[in-house]
Amino acid sequence: MSEQHKPRPRVAVVFGGRNSEHAVSILGAGSVLGVIDRSKYDVVPIGIAQDGRWVLASGEQRYEIESGELPAVDAASATLALTSGGGSLVAYDPGSIPLELGQVDVVFPVMHGPFAEDGTIQGLLEMAGVRYVGSGVLASSVGMDKGYMKLVLAAAGLPVGPYVTIRDRDWRTDRGRVLKEVQELGWPVFVKPARAGSSQGISKAANLEQLEQAIEFAREHDPKVLVEAAVTGREIECAVLESPGDEAPRASLPGEVLVHGDHEFFDFEAKYIGDDMSLSVPADIPQETAEELRAMAVRAFEALGCEGLARVDFFYTPDRRLIVNEINTMPGFTAMSVAPQLWAATGVSYAELVDRLIQLALGRSPGLR
Structure with missing residues (x-):
């Protein structure tokens, strides 16, 4: 078959999901769908509704925040099933014959949080x-669970801040011991769901009363909670991109996250609502520190066994130490999200980044690797 008549790879852009980051995922998918090269790829937009149904997104699907209202997957569209052995998609529209949509060559899961970024959808696609x-x-699961992520990073020799992991049974049956362990971290502390992202469910506690309230708030998102000692330092972030072949992963220029307004930290509202955050790229840090940070970001990427892309977040302390805060295996992915901005400043445009990720995925064989 000539190149001219060779079928284009079919890319399914999957978004939404059954978690509190449903809308964030849709925002990212809208950006991806806006730049993906339709002359190079056959694109199928697929949403996962909040009730778990997979649907073929219609032209009515909204991908932006409008009048302060977050988008949601339009569950009125045709329901889909993903079959094993080649990834065929079949649309089931009530009252009609199933429509064969053909082979899917690669899935771009622009998804965050539990039942998505945590290895769940990756396992489904592997099967x-x-x-x-x-x-x-594995990398997705470890990257999602902040407690296990810190264990892996520390085992790889990377510096992480002091923390306590609170499991559901311990909080219900041995609360006094848990609170004593947390108090030993000193005040203030940051309390967050162990397996959530987009800065949801996070709060700061400066005393025992606030701590209990913060833990209960985090437990609304996840019964497993992480409490971290406050680290005084600037928030510096670095993106990592897998390289083709046997080349080492590449790190972007580091950038500093600057939070404005009344936000004490980089919370959900600062990230996605209003103009309360900005990114300074490259970060105003010494050159040798920037190179050390980029090398540490690649080490974190490889410690978890990541593929494709990731964003690694650091604290840069007043005494010039670097502490790894966390790694995100599927970071926020709108054109204005931190990771794409870091790559744009490093010389990789958003459209190029999307294309590289698809090409990397197409170059991998399904199964163990």
């Missing part, structure tokens, strides 16, 4: 024999 963008099951 179906479908290539996909981003990290595999």
Whole structure:
């Protein structure tokens, strides 16, 4: 078959999901769908509704925040099933014959949080024999669970801040011991769901009363909670991109997150609502520190066994130490999100980044690797 008549790879852009980051995922998918090269790829937009149904997104699907209202997957569209052995998609529209949509060559899961970024959808796609963008099951799971992530990073020799992991049973049956362990971190502390993202469910506690309230708030998102000692320092972030072949992963220029207004930290509202954050790229830090940070970001990427892309977040302390805060295996992915901005400043445009990720996924064989 000539190149001229060779079928274009079919890319399914999957978004939404059954978690509190449903809308954030849709925002990112809208950006991806806006730049993906339609002359190079056959694109199928697929939403996962908040009740778990997979739907073929219609032209009515909204991908932006309008009048302060977050978008949601339009569940009125045709329901889909993903079959194993090649990744065929079949649309089931009530009252009609199923419509065969053909082979899917690669899935781009622009998804965040539990039942998505945590290895869940990656495992489903592995079982179906479908290539996909981003990290595999283990890296995705470890990257999502901040407690295990810190264990892996520390085992790899990377510096992490003091923390306490609070499991559901311990909080219910041995609360006094848990609170004593947390108090030993000193005040203030930051309390967050262990397996959530987009800065949801996070709060700051400066005393025991606030701590209990913060833990209960985090437990609304996840029964497993992480409490971190406050680290005095600037928030510096670095993106990492897998390289083709056997080349080492590449790190972007580091950038500093600046939060404005009344936000004490980089919370959900600062990230997605209003103009309360900005990114300074490259970060105003010594050159040798920037190079050390980029090397540490690649080490974190490889420690978890990441693929595709990731964003690694650091604290840069007044005494010039670097502390790894966390790694995100599927970071926020709108054109104005931190990771794409970091790559744009490093010389990789948003459209180029999307294309590289798809090509990397197409180059991988399904199954163990």
